[in-house]
Amino acid sequence: MDIKFLGGAGEVGRSGILVRDRKNLLLDYGVKVDDHTEYPLHADRVDACFVSHAHLDHSGYSPAVYTDGFPDMFATSPTMKLAELLIEDSIKIHRRKHEHERVHKAQLKTMLNRYTPCDYGKEYQFEDYKVAMYDAGHICGSAITLIEKYSNGKRLVYTGDFKIERQLLEGGAEIVKSDVLLLESTYANKDHPDREEMAERMIGEIREIVDNGGVAMLPVFAVGRSQEMLALMDKYGLIDSTYIDGMAKAATEIVEQYPEFVKNENLLKDAIRRVQWVESPRNRAHALEGGSVILTTSGMLNGGPALDYITRLNRHSKIFLTGYQVEDTNGHRLMNGLPLDIDGRQFHVKTPFTVYDFSAHAGKSDLHRYVKESNPETVVCVHGSPENTALFAEDLRQEGFNAIAPKVGDVISVGF
Numbered sequence: 001m002d003i004k005f006l007g008g009a010g011e012v013g014r015s016g017i018l019v020r021d022r023k024n025l026l027l028d029y030g031v032k033v034d035d036h037t038e039y040p041l042h043a044d045r046v047d048a049c050f051v052s053h054a055h056l057d058h059s060g061y062s063p064a065v066y067t068d069g070f071p072d073m074f075a076t077s078p079t080m081k082l083a084e085l086l087i088e089d090s091i092k093i094h095r096r097k098h099e100h101e102r103v104h105k106a107q108l109k110t111m112l113n114r115y116t117p118c119d120y121g122k123e124y125q126f127e128d129y130k131v132a133m134y135d136a137g138h139i140c141g142s143a144i145t146l147i148e149k150y151s152n153g154k155r156l157v158y159t160g161d162f163k164i165e166r167q168l169l170e171g172g173a174e175i176v177k178s179d180v181l182l183l184e185s186t187y188a189n190k191d192h193p194d195r196e197e198m199a200e201r202m203i204g205e206i207r208e209i210v211d212n213g214g215v216a217m218l219p220v221f222a223v224g225r226s227q228e229m230l231a232l233m234d235k236y237g238l239i240d241s242t243y244i245d246g247m248a249k250a251a252t253e254i255v256e257q258y259p260e261f262v263k264n265e266n267l268l269k270d271a272i273r274r275v276q277w278v279e280s281p282r283n284r285a286h287a288l289e290g291g292s293v294i295l296t297t298s299g300m301l302n303g304g305p306a307l308d309y310i311t312r313l314n315r316h317s318k319i320f321l322t323g324y325q326v327e328d329t330n331g332h333r334l335m336n337g338l339p340l341d342i343d344g345r346q347f348h349v350k351t352p353f354t355v356y357d358f359s360a361h362a363g364k365s366d367l368h369r370y371v372k373e374s375n376p377e378t379v380v381c382v383h384g385s386p387e388n389t390a391l392f393a394e395d396l397r398q399e400g401f402n403a404i405a406p407k408v409g410d411v412i413s414v415g416f
């Protein structure tokens with residue numbers, strides 16, 4: 001068996017790992033989105049594809065496996081439904097920008113008809129392999145994939161994005177024993193702040209804004225962060241002043257259909273019942289009158305209603321960034337005091353902003369803990385910057401693991 005890294009190695013984005021054995025197994029096939037779209041390397045003769053979760057950097061290019069073949073597809077149901085929402089949206093954006101389309105609706109439809117809906121912890125068979133998906137604790141439906149060879153019992157585990165620590169709607173990742181561990185390394189260099197203490201601090205700040213008649217604006221990613229922030233507003237009694245707008249609404253409606261994949265289902269249900277859904281310009285104007293919390297896409301201010309809101313906030317308002325802001329996005333510009341690019345014109349944001357680290361990824365200590373408890377012979381550090389993955393692999397080697405940090409295009413050989 002050998003493993004080829006098609007993308008997402010020494011970088012975050014366009015994840016794609018091709019396991020080449022008697023059959024070719026593809027783990028994730030995503031895109032990297034900033035100013036333009038980057039794709040992973042071509043995957044030859046895929047027999048089965050496994051999608052860890054719906055975020056586009058893991059799912060965005062997966063329909064393309066149906067260009068010249070008819071492989072099996074494994075994913076949880078919420079992953080496929082949420083991926084459908086995000087991929088359809090990115091097809092629309094491509095059309096609007098007149099960019100070359102490399103993912104087509106017909107392929108997406110084939111994928112949705114073809115996939116095996118996986119339940120957490122249940123075993124499935126594909127040819128000579130036992131296949132299972134376990135809760136990754138990252139977003140709704142996110143999974144850690146196990147591929148075990150029947151012939152020799154060797155286990156390959158791919159974490160995708162994961163978080164061990166619990167979130168309001170996520171119960172935390174399962175640690176799965178492995179021989180070869182393909183591990184995300186986004187935060188290999190640091191631990192996250194204490195979440196509850198941070199949430200309370202942010203809520204205090206939001207409450208002050210709301211009480212002063214301002215708008216607390218939270219630009220959020222449609223999948224994951226929107227639902228988590230919705231639940232947070234409910235938990236701290238702010239839900240009746242909260243509005244939700246943009247793709248965040250559609251994503252939340254999908255998550256609601258999969259209560260078995262949500263921890264704290266009642267909290268989410270209550271939040272969905274009480275939050276104000278922005279359906280018209282009148283609702284939006286109402287939300288902007290102040291004394292309100294607005295959850296809206298896009299999380300990096302690169303599109304969606306967030307760009308309309310941000311130009312219309314009153315002087316008592318504040319912007320709360322709760323997610324990672326990729327370079328070359330408006331969110332990144334805001335953080336660096338630069339004007340935003342809104343439809344080609346520059347906009348100087350006068351509203352103050354603040355940043356909170358509500359990451360849905362494991363921090364440094366939990367990454368080390370995962371390796372220790374999974375106890376593999378070989379660890380492959382992916383989904384991180386070149387510096388982070390290299391240093392992390394070095395640390396793990398010092399702890400006695402055979403650890404590597406590959407680059408895109410590399411092929412490694414596995415002893416089974």
Ligand SMILES: [Zn+2]
Binds near residue numbers: 053161
């Ligand atoms: Zn993710």
Ligand SMILES: [Zn+2]
Binds near residue numbers: 013057058
């Ligand atoms: Zn990712």
